[in-house]
Amino acid sequence: MNSSDVRPQLTHHGSPAAVHEVGRGHGEKKEGSPSRLENVQGSTNVVYQAHHVSRSKRGQVVGTRGGFRGCTVWLTGLSGAGKTTIGFALEEYLVSHGIPCYSLDGDNVRHGLNKNLGFSAGDREENIRRIAEVARLFADAGLVCITSFISPFSKDRQNARKIHEAAGLPFFEIFVDAPLNICESRDVKGLYKKARAGEIKGFTGIDSDYEKPESPDLVLKTNIASVSECIQQVVELLQTQNIVPCASVKDVFELFVPKNKLDAARAEANALPSVEITKLDLQWVQVLSEGWATPLKGFMREAEYLQVIHFGTLLNGKNLSVADGVVNLSIPIVLPISAQDKQRLEGCGALALSYAGRRVAILRDPEYFEHRKEERCARIWGTTCAKHPHVKMVMESGDWLVGGDLVVLEKICWNDGLDQYRLTPLELKQKFTEMNADAVFAFQLRNPVHNGHALLMQDTRRQLLQRGYKNPVLLLHPLGGWTKDDDVPLEWRMKQHAAVLEEHVLDPKSTVVAIFPSPMLYAGPTEVQWHCRARMIAGANFYIVGRDPAGMPHPETKKDLYEPTQGGKVLSMAPGLTSVEIIPFRVAAYNKVKRAMDFYDPKRHDDFDFISGTRMRKLAREGENPPDGFMAPKAWKVLTEYYQSLEKKN
Numbered sequence: 001m002n003s004s005d006v007r008p009q010l011t012h013h014g015s016p017a018a019v020h021e022v023g024r025g026h027g028e029k030k031e032g033s034p035s036r037l038e039n040v041q042g043s044t045n046v047v048y049q050a051h052h053v054s055r056s057k058r059g060q061v062v063g064t065r066g067g068f069r070g071c072t073v074w075l076t077g078l079s080g081a082g083k084t085t086i087g088f089a090l091e092e093y094l095v096s097h098g099i100p101c102y103s104l105d106g107d108n109v110r111h112g113l114n115k116n117l118g119f120s121a122g123d124r125e126e127n128i129r130r131i132a133e134v135a136r137l138f139a140d141a142g143l144v145c146i147t148s149f150i151s152p153f154s155k156d157r158q159n160a161r162k163i164h165e166a167a168g169l170p171f172f173e174i175f176v177d178a179p180l181n182i183c184e185s186r187d188v189k190g191l192y193k194k195a196r197a198g199e200i201k202g203f204t205g206i207d208s209d210y211e212k213p214e215s216p217d218l219v220l221k222t223n224i225a226s227v228s229e230c231i232q233q234v235v236e237l238l239q240t241q242n243i244v245p246c247a248s249v250k251d252v253f254e255l256f257v258p259k260n261k262l263d264a265a266r267a268e269a270n271a272l273p274s275v276e277i278t279k280l281d282l283q284w285v286q287v288l289s290e291g292w293a294t295p296l297k298g299f300m301r302e303a304e305y306l307q308v309i310h311f312g313t314l315l316n317g318k319n320l321s322v323a324d325g326v327v328n329l330s331i332p333i334v335l336p337i338s339a340q341d342k343q344r345l346e347g348c349g350a351l352a353l354s355y356a357g358r359r360v361a362i363l364r365d366p367e368y369f370e371h372r373k374e375e376r377c378a379r380i381w382g383t384t385c386a387k388h389p390h391v392k393m394v395m396e397s398g399d400w401l402v403g404g405d406l407v408v409l410e411k412i413c414w415n416d417g418l419d420q421y422r423l424t425p426l427e428l429k430q431k432f433t434e435m436n437a438d439a440v441f442a443f444q445l446r447n448p449v450h451n452g453h454a455l456l457m458q459d460t461r462r463q464l465l466q467r468g469y470k471n472p473v474l475l476l477h478p479l480g481g482w483t484k485d486d487d488v489p490l491e492w493r494m495k496q497h498a499a500v501l502e503e504h505v506l507d508p509k510s511t512v513v514a515i516f517p518s519p520m521l522y523a524g525p526t527e528v529q530w531h532c533r534a535r536m537i538a539g540a541n542f543y544i545v546g547r548d549p550a551g552m553p554h555p556e557t558k559k560d561l562y563e564p565t566q567g568g569k570v571l572s573m574a575p576g577l578t579s580v581e582i583i584p585f586r587v588a589a590y591n592k593v594k595r596a597m598d599f600y601d602p603k604r605h606d607d608f609d610f611i612s613g614t615r616m617r618k619l620a621r622e623g624e625n626p627p628d629g630f631m632a633p634k635a636w637k638v639l640t641e642y643y644q645s646l647e648k649k650n
Helices: 055-061 083-096 121-140 154-167 181-184 192-195 228-238 261-270 279-289 303-310 341-344 374-382 390-393 423-433 451-466 490-502 525-538 567-574 602-607 615-621 633-649
Strands: 069-074 101-105 144-148 169-179 218-221 274-276 350-354 357-370 400-408 439-445 472-478 510-513 542-546 582-583 588-591 598-599
Touching: 069 083, 069 121, 069 154, 083 101, 083 144, 083 218, 083 228, 083 472, 121 144, 154 169, 154 582, 169 228, 218 228, 261 357, 279 350, 279 357, 303 357, 303 374, 303 400, 303 615, 341 400, 350 588, 374 525, 423 510, 439 451, 439 490, 439 525, 439 602, 451 542, 451 588, 451 598, 451 633, 472 490, 490 510, 490 525, 490 633, 525 542, 567 582
Parallel strands: 069 144, 069 169, 101 144, 169 218, 274 350, 439 472, 439 542, 472 510, 542 582
Antiparallel strands: 350 357, 357 400, 588 598
């Protein structure tokens, strides 16, 4: 099959989707076959490689960081060395850190710009010349252009460098070095096998030379280094050349006291005046200390608080790392105190935070400002109704707020048998690395998992595999902080989630179950940005948003407090979430014909049964089973045990 016969289909991102894999990087050109001037078909054995970063996502970050960063990163090496894998992973990494870039892949370019070129010596030279010129244009536009081409001849690569040098643009030649036997072992398309059999002539590394770079800017040994390790090496190179700002790659700010200073910090905390905090406050201490609210260094000061309630972002202030970009932070993380405590503590350079009589943290350089509760509630929740459970807590809290830099003595533990699931962002990132995840998609939930949720997660994984990811990992991330009284408690939800995995409704091998320590606000589209951004901090690059996320009925009218679809719409437009892509919710319902949860089709409305939460709870209380296929049987049994235990208590 010739590449000229392939007509790539457009995806919803506006770029060609991956086409049938027939090989890449070499032609099946026999000796003496015509050059590009005689045969315009030219390229064969080339496969379009789907970008991991969509055009819309790339466009969001252009200009979010000050300074010109245009350059070309030229990846060269044998077929199968890992150039495309590293190129797309580097593109994804840079975009997620606000650095605009574009990855040019050898096969992709031969589907368009160079489709009239074959693999004669002259055609190969012209192929690289054109690529170098295109890369120069991208770099001149201020993008980091990443090229993934075998480019076997030194003179062609040197010419590409000269093209950039003449334009005053940085050019980094990176040798993706893997031994030939390793490249052959990775030969998923069988091209090396064909070359060994003589079916492909002029195959680089077999019967055509590859001239190794004599003095590359960097060598990546992909046979011994992981993809993430290779990316880190490239990023470090770009940092030394001021292409990537050092501050932009500091992902997580933990606020724990270093172990070697812990004894001194404890002694200091015990000597300081203290304020007793609530369980809700302690949950926010945990959120801050583990880095979920990076780059916050503690409870918000007045400037940060005003930015958040008015703009939904952090702009500047003491967090110098955000001076050249916008950080999405849609909810205030504040510490209320009474007027009496404020009067007692004012003038102190630091104070200790105590929970249940135990010192847990130090707040340095405290700043006090008025807690205007009605304004806070109106802006964050869109209501001041005191029957809203979280609004009620705000209205009953202290009349003053105190902000400052937080130093936490040790990791917050609740000793409820679930602490092993409370992984910090850094621990989650390490877990994903150990699993060799090349994509992480997160699902936030505060309810039990039914098969409709599972369908959405399964479909997301399918989409990511279609887009070229090899090992997408699901972060099933139930909220573990405060929730309202009629929600299923965390302990029971975790039992139910375990049962879902036990029955393999979700794949245990590609799923990480962890607890998100944040309290619940029930603030709809405002809160869903916080939920998404926190998972972004933990390494998720895809986020599934559901219907009416973080919503609830109005306490008085019982109508939806927030329009159910607007959470997803807001999230797709929210500033400062450039490193995460939103997976929109598809409505799922019980298909009575299939006897399974299915994506709703309005044309077959009568085939579907929408099983409400109220109906589900009624069935569970009465010990009855839902329709087959609605929920995994063991998971349903956990729910019935919980609701029947409530009946016994009542």
